Amino acid sequence: MRKRNRMADAALGPVVGLGIALLFLVWADPGFRHPPDSQIGKQHADNTRDGDDQPIQSPGFWKTYTTPTDTYAQWVAAFSALFSVAVSIWAVRLVRNTLVLNRDATIAAQDAVAVAKAANTDSVKAASAAYALAAKQFEAGFKPWLSVKVGGPYIDELKYPLKMFEEGEGPRWTRIQTTVELKNIGEMPAIITGFYIGVENYTDIEINGWGHSKGWHELGRGETIFLNENFGKMAIDPSLVAIDPALAEAHCGGFMLTAENRNMFFRDFPPIVGRIDYEDPLGKKRQMGFAFRPGAAWTSNLMRWGANAKNYDKEVD
Known part of the structure; x- marks a missing residue:
């Protein structure tokens, strides 16, 4: 009740x-x-x-x-x-x-x-x-959409031979390189403000790379550039690369190849990792990461590596 x-x-x-x-x-x-x-x-x-x-x-x-x-x-x-x-x-x-x-x-x-x-x-x-x-x-609608493409060779054997060492032969200076082609596939322009390219080194080999470079380049709709540090200029026009392909060669890292570390290097090629800093038309800062790995030292065919941890496009503070 x-x-x-x-x-x-x-x-x-x-x-x-x-x-x-x-x-x-x-x-x-x-x-x-x-x-x-x-x-x-x-x-x-x-x-x-x-x-x-x-x-x-x-x-x-x-x-x-x-x-x-x-x-x-x-x-x-x-x-x-x-x-x-x-x-x-x-x-x-x-x-x-x-x-x-x-x-x-x-x-x-x-x-x-x-x-x-x-x-x-x-x-x-x-x-x-x-x-x-x-x-x-x-x-x-206001975000630029960027596409990055890397190319080889991973190591130019004409300049940096990887052949077996002869008895008594000393170390050889070797450079890891790539080309970074960036294209704006969206409708809005992107302001490229920074660029980094290097390697993810898992070996005991000491590999020296370049630091983060800064600059300013407005990448318009459908425009393509090559990112590099040649002559202190971050963005290289494709027309110049057509005349001199060496202008697009981006230095990823250099090391001394020896008879002792040669086998270690061939067992585990260090992946190439990069980062592009840019801004959208609203002034928001964004960052694009990418990573590739070669199947062989002399190949120009590089494959994506690192999944989402290394390949991303995000807004940053």
Whole structure:
């Protein structure tokens, strides 16, 4: 039973109890039970005093409670009391029903508020998601899309021979190199601000590379350049490379090849790793990483290496 129902029943109990108590009082009091008895006793006493020994006969139940005039008022009072008790019970029931209805209305209102709050929360989340998606689409529309292609040979054997060492032959200076061709395949220009190219060395061979180079070049839609440090210029025009291909040769690292480390080098060619710093038209800084590895020292066919850890295009602070 709910709390409000218990309260209504508790209010109903005293009313019923009070009605029963009043009825018991009417029944228990002789004045109420036998209203003519007092008159009969008085007549009997008078007759005895006057020498009349004829007893006064008490009327029957029906005559006692219906014949005397003053009993009518008592009957009316009794029925009025019963009617009052019935009306009180009915009123309490109405109050109880009203409390139940109020309780149900309150619960319904609370449920409606909860539903409205949940709907409002969902609406806010949906609006936030839509805003985030719109922002990403806007940024994607202004983001330059770059494509990088590397070429070989990994080591130019005409300049840096890798043949077996003859007895008594000293170390040979050897250079790892590549070409880095960068093309803007998107709709928006990119501002190239930095470039790094080197190797990921897992061997015990000491390989020396160049540091990070900085510059500024606006790469327009469909434009292609070669990235290098030749003559202190980071971006090399393809037309110049067509005249002199050596201009596109990017130095990745150099080391001394010896008879002792030659086999180590051939077992595990150090991968070429690079990074390009650029900005989009909105001024946001981005970074593009790439990594390739040769199948052989003399090949020009380089394969992607390092998965997403080395090959990425992301926004940076």
